Amino acid sequence: MTRPMLAALAALGLALAANAPRAHAEPPAAPADQMRLQGIWQLVGEHSTIKTVDGRLPPFKPAAKARYEAAVAARRAGKPIGDTAQKCLPPGLPRAMFYPQPVLITVEPKQVTFLHELMHLHRMVYIGDALPSNDDLDQNWLGFSAGRWEKGDLIVQSRGFNDVTTIDTAGIPHSTDLLLTEKLHLADKDTLVDTITIDDPKTFAAPWQTRVTFKRLPDTTEFREYVCTDVNPEAVAAK
């Protein structure tokens, strides 16, 4: 028997052994302080116009400021522009977090998942993943989210966004360079605070922060079936 054949047989044996039935190691459940994030949450207050944590407009660059002001004026005139959600396309991030429909957050060791009633969107946060560069990501509506736990807070970084969504309903624009960093902190067991840092050097002169709060709803809360294209036939016709 030749040496290559022996090596091949040995490797085949190893491959078969790796697939043989064996004792199965259970993945550990997420620790209790992380499991506190699991539940059904609802945004507190109305957040169609997002401001910084100091209550100001974001530090727009001039072209972005002009786009924002045009969007605000168009909405005031009753003819909003550039609002993908009106066409039943996903609102993107962070805007999906600014809706009143409840969100079920599930916590697993390697994945935290946001199951939104809104448009039945699901947003996956992969725990322990390194955040890929934009070159390695598709441009998606909800981007790609990588998370890590820091003393019971969930830190989520997201990028890989398309540039057709806006940051809020009013019309804060962004580019495909948008990088979001969220800190999800439980102020108490029923109060979730999401502090969001918005970094997009093509749109803003500096990174800026905004903050929203969610209240826990009873675990027995049930979602309605949210079908944007069915309740809003005009949006479908306008496609």
Next chain:
Amino acid sequence: MAASRAARISAALAVTLGMLAAGAAPAATLYRPAVSSADPHDLSGVWFLLHYNRVIPTVDGTPPPFTERGKLEWARRIMAEANGAPMSDASTHCWPHGTPRVMNSPYPLQIFQTPQQTVIAHEVAHNTRYIHMQRAHPAEVKTSFMGDSVGRWEGDTLVIDTVGVDPRTWIDEQGVIHGPKLHTVERIRKIDGGKAIEDVVTVEDPDFFTKPWTFRDTYAWRPDLRIAEYVCEENNRNAPQDGVTVAR
């Protein structure tokens, strides 16, 4: 030199063959354990339909036991498609595909379990099923695309009972349809040592079928997959070809 290069190639080939024989993708990143949890009640993770077929076969391989009306509607849809003018179902409009049809999609799904709910998040059009584990159907069920689903464990089998499914959804992609009386019972359990699950679905609708009938789908455990974004409303950038999702 030449011999050792040949050895490396042979070894790589053997590893690949070994993995293919076991049904695993070569050199894939695993996001979850290679086998699903040993707990039969833990269905959490990503699964992918095996043997996709746009025409759902009954377990005995025959067409469903149609009533006259069911048969007529089925034939109408087959003829319309043959004539190049297919009739549309809910999925054509980017509405949720409905129960049980969404379970027969050539895209992965991910199961989440909380004490209250079993959630099935489908890649296809981000359809999401909520199966209520702690209650029965309400006396008055409000019609929805996915219907009202309640679940309970019978031994190692998750039994899901669904009513109230919007008649704009179909049962398969060819033309088996249903009315407001549709009632499905799904029996989901792990098979093949946790490498797969089966869903045995009994379909009942006296307006369209003379008696209940059953089909069976199976799904492979896929620790190498994550659910991708699929937005029907922007049209399909990622259509399956020959039943296989491309551009992943």
